Amino acid sequence: MAKSHVSTTVNGDPVEFLCDAPETMLDVLRNTLGLTGTKEGCGTGDCGACSIIVDGRLVCGCLMLAVEATGKSITTIEGIGAPDRLHPVQQAFLEDAALQCGFCTPGFIVAAKALLDRNPDPSETEIRYWLAGNLCRCTGYDKIVRAVQHAAAEMKGQPA
Amino acid sequence: MQYQSPASIEEAVAALASIGGARVLAGGTDLLVQLRSGTASPAAVIDVKNIAALRAITETADGFRIGAAVCGAEITDHAALVAAWPGVAEAAGLIGSTQVQGRASLGGNVCNASPAADTTPALIAARAVAEIVGPNGRRSIPVEQIATGPGKTSLAEGEIVVSFLLPRRPARSADAYLRLIPRTEMDIAVAGAGVNLTLDADGTIADARVGIGAVAPTALVLDAAPGILVGTKCDEATLAKLAEAAGAAARPIDDKRGTVDYRRKVVGVLAKRAALIAYERAKGAR
Amino acid sequence: MTYEPKNLRVVGTRPIRHDGADKVTGRANYASDFTLPGMLWGRVLRSPHAHAKVISINTDKAIALPGVKAVITGADLVLPDAGITQAGESAINTQHLAKNLLARDKVFYDGHPVAAVAAISDAIAQQALGLIEVEYEVLPHVIDVDDAVKDDAPLLHDDIFTEGVEPRPEKPSNIAKRIVVAKGDVAKGFAEADFVIERTYTSKPVHQGYIEPQGVVANYAEDGQAMVWCSSQGQFLIRDLCANMLGLETSSLKVIPAEIGGGFGGKTTVYLEPLALMLSKASGRPVKMAMTRGEVLRATGPTSGGSYTTKIGAMKDGTIVAAEVVLKFQAGAFPGSPVGAAVMFCSAPYDIPNLSITGYDVVVNLPKIHAYRAPGAPNGAFAFETVLDELARELKMDPIDFRAKNSAVEGSKSPYGPTHGPLGGIECLSSAKNHPHYKANLGPNQGRGVASGFWINIGGQSAATVVVNRDGTIALVEGCPDIGGTRASLAMMCAEVLGIAAEKVRPSIVDTTAIAFNDVTGGSRVTFATGIAVVQATEDAVRQMRERAAKMWDIDVEQVGWRDGAAQELNGNRSLTIAQIAQKAAKTGGQIMGHASINASGAGPSLTTHLCDVEVDRETGKVTILRYTTFQDAGKAVHPSYVEGQMQGGAAQGIGWALNEEYIHDAQGRLENPGFLDYRMPVASDLPMIDAVIIEVPNPNHPFGVRGVGEAPIVPPLAAIANAIYDATGVRMRDLPFSPPKVLAALEAAEKAKG
Incomplete structure (x- = not known):
């Protein structure tokens, strides 16, 4: 079976790759495009470590075929924040010690950014349910939820 | 495995008909897991997400038409649909995580024919009709006739569900869906119940329909529900009868997610609680 | 090194x-x-049976598949000499390890590796697994610990004769070891007691649940020099175990x-x-596996998991006079459960005159049990702290007062031998009692539980190097992986000793060729033990910098002090910053590098008390955690945010263990929930904020008073939640996890019993 040729946009850059039909977007990001910030924790959509944003929707990279990327716009952790300035969510995670091992962190940051993009003032409950698809085994979520609240305040120009 | 992404329903049907063992890919949140684990190895996947008709939610004089490839997040983002069919929307909004919501489709949830699919009991309660297109043309069936057993459907070779029709919402009418999972998110329903009620001007239930899930090989219409609910004001005794009827109708199994006994009890609790929510919503509805 | 208070x-x-x-x-x-360039992908073929003889393995078709470069089986792994490698709190038997890595004549659990393949792509490697033909003779299996100790239980190993029993048993059994801790006269103690309560508990195996699956890249070169890149809690342990398995000299293997x-x-x-490594050696290519x-x-x-029986006797005034505990732990496929720790520590928060605690290490058809945060202690505390709750109610005593009355304190003798130094148990309890959480009102179907926990913490071998850069910044070189x-x-400790900002120190965790041996990151030891090594290495660097300053000033080194990141002339006004000294280092004796390599002892035990509020849905059995507060003696919190993080994270793991996590097996002994969908770890919406109250009773054996903090937080939640459910419902949950079906069944049974 010949590989498929896919043209897509990743973190604003035009990207082309070849893939087999069963390959997931996660496989291609990590193994073909070298974007290893997106992690694999389960491969079944249950942990959120591979969270990416596709055409504005938060999805799991492991639950999307790479061939489906044609014509789409994809944002990964590598596309969040600028070289000279971290995104407020990233900065809040640092300041609030919202990570321990750091493995789930890229997925949480992508998911939290997607939340704040559509809901700039989420309640604690809204944050917790939005992030329920992102497993963290280290923190007990307390400092993660606080960091998202902190980032929301920063983004509204109200230092928390 | 081949990948095809047809732009029309006709092309999709033709592709399914021409490739033996092809599978429809909508959200892919079940199919990709099956591909990875090797439990599915289709010759081709036919991605239906590029077919406009399957991606649209449209409001018509008759109600709402929801494309089969519409994902959960698109349903819960649709204000008019959520206002008219809060129970269907909350069922769609319960499938998996935010990430899964961004992919998992209504059609996939129903057509995977999991006994525990969250939307099926809510769609049953809503009297939803599935529109199906296949090599022999178009047909429509009530949603409860799609699944015939765990993982099995009544769809013929080459047929796909293209949309679901929800009827126009009458006055003083509302629905609700509840499920029980061990955690607050990320689990498969241990039991679920969808309730759809219409009230008279004085608050008496005039019409009722209840679907229950995860307690039998397929989601069930709770046939006893109208007899119990209609003519009442959803009082405690009525709710107790409804709970008992739901438990009695259930034909559950013991598995890693729950026991027979537990499922029977809990489906009754859920039916009763969902009925109360639907009743309160209907009272508040125009 | 000893503690002294400092600014x-x-x-x-x-x-x-x-x-x-x-x-x-x-x-x-x-x-x-x-x-790595030219890298292959490796995959493992695993047993689908819980217990079976391996009759034959035929790899011919797999090796013939184009793209497959190597296939290995147990026959390719030479059984090493018998030996034990210490891995933090675990001891690894190298022969058992080899048999666990690749099955030889028998498979002992669903998932036991039987062969491995390396191929040019992951897809081909997976395809090759399907071509390996393994013939099994399926044997009866046993998973439940109480079943496994029966005389007629399926026998896993014919060479296990219970250790710790005199005389040595004549027949082999699944009981690998018996461990006993005893003091005083238990029979006499119970005879004196006004109240005696005896209860039996069970729990299921639970997984550590780290989000990163195991992964490795190995490269075995033609000259026998090999490299491994992997994530572990100790690169030196990985090096030593791999060298042992492959018969390599230590210096031939570098683990990054x-x-x-x-x-x-x-x-x-x-x-x-x-x-x-074996696949890389066989194929001549680097191999990645995940x-x-x-x-x-x-x-x-x-x-x-296991079964546990606890009997505790107390006087009317609340004095505990005797405790007798029997703990049976599943060891998995090979001996080595953490039952010993449970035996030593389950009663350790308390000073009890008459004690008899017996543990059994029982092999069953599960994966080889491995360390999980305070290994064994949560199981033991579950069985102990719930009986304490029942006793407190019998005595009509506040459960915190009851615990405080019996608390171990400095000078009391621990159940496991040594006399305690300073302990923060009383401080945790009084802090909990005075906390607003303990006084807050509860609604209907809500309840509050209290439980305490103990973890010993360990020291061990650590090394550190402090390199002084020319610009006055510091390279801190260490060898313990950073998990949290x-x-x-x-x-921060290096910066504190130098008198500079933490940001001026750049820490690096280096490979096995770049620093002396370090024990693993485990046992809550790094901030304590490696912390001492860092302080000593920093002091070594300070001593050298004072010497250089003395040379530059041409005075005696005794005349040079150190303050605020600079050498200070004691009898004058001159000072030299680190940068000023470093820039002249070439002319004053060469570059400056402090070093220390130690074996630390004197880790201070951690004590902790948890408060938990729950609400129970009486119609569905679902338990919701409403509020959770942890109190823990950290000795000294070096970075309080990360100490709080350990307390919160450990509590969350304990909550998962209490409510929904468990291994579920089918009738054939296969794991039915091998994924995060049905192995239900807590998600963000399951938990409230977890308040962490840090108590600081300094450990006298650390320069800043540090105790370990990482493990103790997982010890109390099982009991705290069981006690809270009782408080809410009047029903005692004694079989973990407290999942909705079990709680509902218990509520209904209680209703029925009432009539």
Whole structure:
């Protein structure tokens, strides 16, 4: 079976790759495009470590075929924040010690950014349910939820 | 495995008909897991997400038409649909995580024919009709006739569900869906119940329909529900009868997610609680 | 090194961790993020049976598949000499390890590796697994610990004769070991007691649940020099175990520590690394292997389930006079459950005159049990702290007062031997009692539970090097993988001693050729033991800088002090900053580098008390955690945010263990829930904020008073939640987990009993 040729946009850059039909977007990001910030924790959509944003929707990279990327716009952790300035969510995670091992962190940051993009003032409950698809085994979520609240305040120009 | 992404329903049907063992890919949140684990190895996947008709939610004089490839997040983002069919929307909004919501489709949830699919009991309660297109043309069936057993459907070779029709919402009418999972998110329903009620001007239930899930090989219409609910004001005794009827109708199994006994009890609790929510919503509805 | 109070400027503050930016941007490299040119992909074929003889393995078709470069089986792994390797709190028997890596004549659990393949792509490697033909003779299996100790139980090993029993048994059995801790006269104690309560409990195996699956890249070169890149809790342990399995000299193997995506004890052994090395050796190519989540759950160490009986007697005034505990732990396929720790520590928060605690280590058809955060202690505390709750109610005493009355304090003799130094148990209890949480009102169907926990913490071998750069910044070189912020805590202690900002110290965790041997990151030891090494190495660097300053000033070194990142002339006004000294280092004797390599003892035990409020849905049995507060003696919190993080994270793991986590097996002994869908760890919406109250009773054996903090937080939640459910419902839950069906069944049984 010949590989498929896919043209897509990743973190604003035009990207082309070849893939087999069963390959997931996660496989291609990590193994073909070298974007290893997106992690694999389960491969079944249950942990959120591979969270990416596709055409504005938060999805799991492991639950999307790479061939489906044609014509789409994809944002990964590598596309969040600028070289000279971290995104407020990233900065809040640092300041609030919202990570321990750091493995789930890229997925949480992508998911939290997607939340704040559509809901700039989420309640604690809204944050917790939005992030329920992102497993963290280290923190007990307390400092993660606080960091998202902190980032929301920063983004509204109200230092928390 | 081949990948095809047809732009029309006709092309999709033709592709399914021409490739033996092809599978429809909508959200892919079940199919990709099956591909990875090797439990599915289709010759081709036919991605239906590029077919406009399957991606649209449209409001018509008759109600709402929801494309089969519409994902959960698109349903819960649709204000008019959520206002008219809060129970269907909350069922769609319960499938998996935010990430899964961004992919998992209504059609996939129903057509995977999991006994525990969250939307099926809510769609049953809503009297939803599935529109199906296949090599022999178009047909429509009530949603409860799609699944015939765990993982099995009544769809013929080459047929796909293209949309679901929800009827126009009458006055003083509302629905609700509840499920029980061990955690607050990320689990498969241990039991679920969808309730759809219409009230008279004085608050008496005039019409009722209840679907229950995860307690039998397929989601069930709770046939006893109208007899119990209609003519009442959803009082405690009525709710107790409804709970008992739901438990009695259930034909559950013991598995890693729950026991027979537990499922029977809990489906009754859920039916009763969902009925109360639907009743309160209907009272508040125009 | 001993503790002395000092004015601290860095220790106790909350700087941004040094590795933080890499981890919030996705730059940090974990095990599976690494690639090498020409790399192959490896996969493992695993047993589908819980217990079976391996009659034959035929790999001919697999090796013939185009793209397959190597296939190995147990026959390719030479059984090493018998020996024990210490891995933090675990002891690894090297022969058992070899048999666990690749099955030989028998498979002992669903998921036991039987062969491994390397191919030019992951897809081909997976295809090749399907071509390996294994003939099994399926044997009866046993998983439940009470079944496994029966005389007619299926026997896993014919060479296990219970240790710790005199005379040595004549027949082999599944009971690998009996361990007893005893003091006083238990019979006499119970005879004196006014109240005696005896209860039996059970629990299921639970997994560490780290989000990063095991992964490795191995490269075995033609000259016999090999390299392994992997994430583990100790690169030196991985090196030594791999060298042992492959018969390599230590210097032939370099292990490079990747960032580690969680471990909790589970990454203090090897699963893939030796296989990747063998495949690399056989193929002449680098080999990458990574587990799926299913493989992680089926074949890497969960911790033990078991059954536990506790009997405690108390006087009317609340004095506990006797305790008798019998603990049976599942060991998995090979001996070595953490029952010993449970035996030693389950009663350790208390000073009890008459004690008899017996533990049994029982092999069953599960993956080889491996360390999980305070291994064994949560099981023991569950069985002990719930009986205490029942006794407190019998005595009509406040459960905190009851615990405080019996608390072990400085000078009391621990159940496991030594006399306690300073302990923070009383401080935790009184802090809990005075906390607003303990006084808050509860609604209908809500209840509050209290439980305490103890963990010993360990010291061990650590090394550190402090390199003084020309610009006055510091390279801190150390050898313990950073799972939860130890780069920051170690750099802070270095900065504190130097009198500079934490940001001026750049910590690096280096490979096995770049520093002396370090024990694993485990046993809550790094901030304590490696912390001492860092302080000593920093003091060594300070001593050298004072010497250089003395040389530059041409005075005696005794005339040179050290303050605020600079050498200070004691009898004058001159000072030299680190940079000024470093820039002249070439002319004053060469570059400056402090070093220390130690074996630390004197880790201070951690005591902790948890408060938990729950609400129980009486119609569905579902338990919701409403409020949770932890109180823990950290000795000294070097970076309080990461100490709080340990307390919160450990509590969350304990909550998962209490409510929904369990291994579920089918009738054939296969794991039915090998994924995060049905192995139900807590998600964000399951938990409230978890308040962490840090108590600081300094450990006299650390320069800043540090105790370990990482493990104790998982000890009390099982009992705290059981006690809270009782408070809410009047029903005692004694079989973990307290999942909705079990709670509902217990509520209904209680209703029925009432009539």
